Amino acid sequence: MSAAPTRRVLVANRGEIAVRVIRAAHSCGWEAVAVHSDADAGSRWVALADEARHIGPSPARRSYLDIDAVVQAALDSGCTHVHPGYGFLAERPEFARRVREAGLVFVGPSAEVIESMGDKASARRTAEEAGVPVVPGSGVVADPAGARAAAADIGYPLLIKAAAGGGGRGIRVVRADDELEGAVSTAQAEASAAFGDGSLYLERSIEGARHIEVQVVGDTHGNVVHFFERDCSVQRRRQKLLEEAPAPGLSTTLRDEITGAAVRLAAEVGYQGAGTVEFLVEGERFYFIEMNTRIQVEHPITEMVTGTDLVVEQLRVAAGEPLSVSQGEITLQGVALEFRINAEDPQQDFFPSPGELTRFDPPNGPGVRVDSGFVSGGRIVPYYDSLVAKVVVHGRDREEALARATQALTELTVDGVVTTRDLHLSLVADEEFRAGGVTTTWFEERSTASDRSAEG
Known part of the structure; x- marks a missing residue:
């Protein structure tokens, strides 16, 4: 009997997620092929891969966002699968479609599911059909007149949101009718530039809510399970700064309702692979806001509290295998937090700080994990995001996890660039954060109060 053919996955990304x-591929006995731009030729992920392919110049649009170059690299290197990671092409339905048309397996949901769930207006309709509560809002609006009619029904304050894409782009808060027309024009322009689609819809602005997301995974055998929830409420301009699992202070009833809703939605669309269903939580009420059809930056904290390798589960699903665990076997084990260490200066409005990592000493010890695409001597280049590392800690309870977070962040040493490390240390020490349950506006309110105190 001949041996089974070796599975070979092209990693269509860079940085820590490529590593x-x-x-994960090596742990499954798969071979892995890295891709890189000019700027990343000497990168850590290139060194760790079985093979590497150059895909273009440093700007992302000419390398990591070049579908032709990425698909050709997969074909030329004899890959059977393509893993998109997060960002770049991960939620582009045309990329998943091109991968499939090339005779390769896309590690993720189908292009049709990515398309339907990536369009926020379409996703809202699907959620309603699955019996999942949504934020009161509108369908797609094409112009200021349509927005005014929708706003009259929804009321103020409201959010103008891009129907395509995410990551906080194309969103504007409107508090009065005289702000609406200008906000619509600005949001349309931003959405068109970011996603190539200026379609918008309106939602009621739920202020003082928490941002809770549920990790789901579905396989090709009809199984969909959840791996509980994460609290992503500590945000700046709708960009996450740190995450925690499970969400502190969530009642058992609410947890069961949210996770059940996430599974229903994923099952409704026949979801395959890893995905995240995101909600706003207001007291004991929750509302669906969007689904991310990929692995998330913050997936390690879910791995820490469930003991499951989510990227391995992605590869199993892509290979046609059933999930390794059933819902009843997935239990919560302690508390985990993830801190995004970015090469940015919090004292200068988070201005990027590219440069060489002249020293990079990550922490270690019990319950500490550091995911990074860099080592000392590596370079944070200005073409891509500024993530240096994710410091992840786990404890038997929240108190132990916070203590380990303080120790790990204190031990972390990064020289050559300015980072957000000290900001995270201040957050961990903050009494309101330590009490748990902060809202999505908490960080910016805290920063404003701090600025006023300094001025006074």
């Missing part, structure tokens, strides 16, 4: 996927 993460390569390690």
